[in-house]
Amino acid sequence: MRTVAICGVGLIGGSFALALRRAGFDGRIAGVSSEKTLRRAREQGVIDEGLSLAEAVRAADLVYLAQPVSVIIGCMEQVAAHLKDGALVTDAGSTKAAIVEAATRCFPPGAFLGGHPMAGKAERGVAVAEAGLFEGRPYIFTPSQPSDLEGARARELAGWVERIGARTMVMDPQQHDRVAGAASHLPQLVSTALAAMLAGHPESEAVRAAAGPGLQDMTRLALSEEGLWGDILATNRAELIRLLVEYEGRLAELRRAVGSGDTAGWFELGSRFARLLRG
């Protein structure tokens, strides 16, 4: 591929551009974003030029959609209208079923491959983009059918994703949303609910003053502002409601175990998972 169009030059899109450069990509990188963001991205050397969506897509061998989920879905028809023969569209949206479904309607077979880099930061925007963001992080591809992975452009994209240091994984879009629901969306809601509850604690100031690193860990996700989350929750709603019902049930069971002094099994199960998670 000679030209990449990054649509949405924020933390993820900007970091993907920087990561490609560092990994040796010597083609052209066009950005599609607001005027202000494009100016900043050019100044930081993240992109070579800012273009309109139509111009960027017409020039691109790879179109990288890194906007919020609803914007990704909303721009697909326009992307499809200007896409070159043989070019590939991919995305970095946080949920995949809704996106892949829309893409299947908009693009011919093999022209779209959904993706989700499991990387991020508390801060957003191109100002905090960095070439190393994806290093050692999972990068999940979500083909609508296995052949989506087999075209030359898809293989080339997967190669670049490996060269930027990510660990590629493959899931179908529904499995991705179940797994991301459990690994990412549920933890976010658990953290936000805990922080929102403690904000209303009658001794909230003393709670903050007495807080240790444990509460810091448990409220780090709660630092997120809604921003992207509205789209994520809306496009993974059924699974998240199921996960929350299950988690509320687990808490009620644990509460009864606290009442009867019988919590050893809970700590054993939880600590085993937490250790496994750390390899």
Added chain:
Amino acid sequence: MRTVAICGVGLIGGSFALALRRAGFDGRIAGVSSEKTLRRAREQGVIDEGLSLAEAVRAADLVYLAQPVSVIIGCMEQVAAHLKDGALVTDAGSTKAAIVEAATRCFPPGAFLGGHPMAGKAERGVAVAEAGLFEGRPYIFTPSQPSDLEGARARELAGWVERIGARTMVMDPQQHDRVAGAASHLPQLVSTALAAMLAGHPESEAVRAAAGPGLQDMTRLALSEEGLWGDILATNRAELIRLLVEYEGRLAELRRAVGSGDTAGWFELGSRFARLLRG
């Protein structure tokens, strides 16, 4: 004070001894623990000598009880039987109402001052003790009455706690348990319940593979093994059950907000608390 008896030479007791030394304490530090722990603590230079509880208390101007809550309560009568006139007993137990109540029965007025250093590590034991453990951390004193803070020994203890770098705070024992319930015990249970639930996820391996730093944060407390927690939960049971019921209710409300797409207020409230917590 010339002689300090550290009862329970683990992470907290051992770190307190090391911190006293580094802050310029040049008296004698005796340890009370298992033979094996005492040998290790002497080798690491944490204590000067290992003694029996009776011997150590008879020699001590300050007795520092750093065992699990039930052991602290269980040794109080023996400590009281051997305590020198004018000596002070303090403790580092994680809940305070049960301990201060027992102490009020065992010790004459002014001879006991409850405390709780809000510091810790995932690992336990004297092997991981360090002089800097309390630096910048809250250290809560929980007098049964205000005069407990006014004796010469109590003022001397508070002076050392400040010299080891901790930030002293004062709460009554019940307030401490409410505040520690919200700032420490509830987050522990929330983390343990989340990790225990994900351990049983039908795609648990994919969840682990896809996990990012967010889930790492949210399961760090779940690494704790039950150990000390059995005592903590048992001595703060009523407040924890109340907090869990409240948290389950908040999650159910947030779940309904996810269903109606109306989560912006939750993220705003949660992120405001999380930012306040970070100063």
